[in-house]
Amino acid sequence: MIDRVKIADTSAASGALMSIQALRGMSVMGIVLIHVQFYFSAKFGMPGFLPQFNIGAACVDVFFVISGFIMVYASERLFGQPGGMRTYFLRRIARIVPMYWAATTVILIYLVLQYGSVGAAMDGASLSYVIASYAFIPYATTFHPSGWPTPLHGVGWTLNYEMFFYTLFGLCIALPRRMLMLVLGSLFCVLIAVHYLWPDLPNPWAFWSNPLIIEFVFGMLIAGAYREGIRLRGWLAHALVFCALAVLGWSWYQAHFFDPSSWLRVPIWGVPALLIVGGFALSDKPVARNLFWRTFGFLGDASYSIYLVHTITLGVPRLLFSRWIDPTVWPWFYVAAMLAVMMAASLLFYLYVEKPVIAALQRRIDDGGRPQVKWPQRAEALAINSPASG
Secondary structure (H helix, E strand, C coil): CEEECCCCCCCCCCCCCHHHHHHHHHHHHHHHHHHHHHHHHHCCCCCCCCCCCHHHHHHHHHHHHHHHHHHHHHCCCCCCCCCHHHHHHHHHHHHHHHHHHHHHHHHHHHHHHHHCCHHHHCCCCCHHHHHHHHCCCCCCCCCCCCCCCCCCCHHHHHHHHHHHHHHHHHHCCCCCHHHHHHHHHHHHHHHHHHHHHCCCCCCCHHHHCCHHHHHHHHHHHHHHHHHCCEEECHHHHHHHHHHHHHHHHHHHHCCCCCCCCCCCHHHHHHHHHHHHHHHHHHECCCCCCCHHHHHHHHHHHCHHHHHHHHHHHCCHHHHHHCCCCCCCCCHHHHHHHHHHHHHHHHHHHHHHHHHHHHHHHHHHHHHCCCCCCCCCHHHHHHCCCCCCCC
């Protein structure tokens, strides 16, 4: 049922791990669909038009597990190496910050032009809130129904978790892989225990100690197993994924929608995410390189751009057509128009902004210091990480 294989340092992720990239593509499309549903409910007053798809929010949990997996997998050549911390942090910043700041700035400009100030648009939001949004610092607001710390770019709350994880991971990268996993996993368990014992901690500590952070540890454990050469027979990997989908299907049927602060989110959504990513990553059978997997693999490559851009462009069809085409009469026209606009804008952003900008920044990183640490090409693509809001 479980085999052990030898893993070379040059092991490419383009075979077995292509499935992880495709999984990212599937997950980001789940996020897109749930936001389309939310938009119809909030803006068109049609909550029952589309079937409830609350389970789409569980895609965030899948992304968190993937992030933990990729950081361990793709950082193999950096653990315990001189200059590894510098290379790691520069690459993380280049991957995440420019695109997120660009998207946040678009939203900031829109709010100022439309409402005169961010405060007028967002219930008196202060300059500190804007700065915290750019700095990936959780900032308590009244904009989320439960008071959840939501940045200027609403879906960016997940990136606040990602950057917290990336920072701690980078500070520990001078350690050997196994030691890093032990230290970081233990730290996250302690933080969650503190959160349980003192649930009224102020932010950002309440945010950073939320049980959701254990999902990064799930991903690290899968990557550790992968690097140790552990593989699952195809039928067992399929069984894990099937069991996870069964739990998620039950949750979908129950119309669960777990707030990020809910303690039920990890066992009902996070554990299935662990099983799905584990089944995909550890299967001894690489996925076929057919059109289906290549398509979702491409969407996985573009998933960070899709994540950042889709909510910005979600309302464009309504702005363009609602004067002439009534959404309550032609709702499926708006579904098609939303998906077309969101995907076109996101993919163009990926091809003509994200890819060239990140490539240029990484060339400068690779040329600007010693030692130069080359990551496997597919691992580099995977390491973009694109969690999305739910």
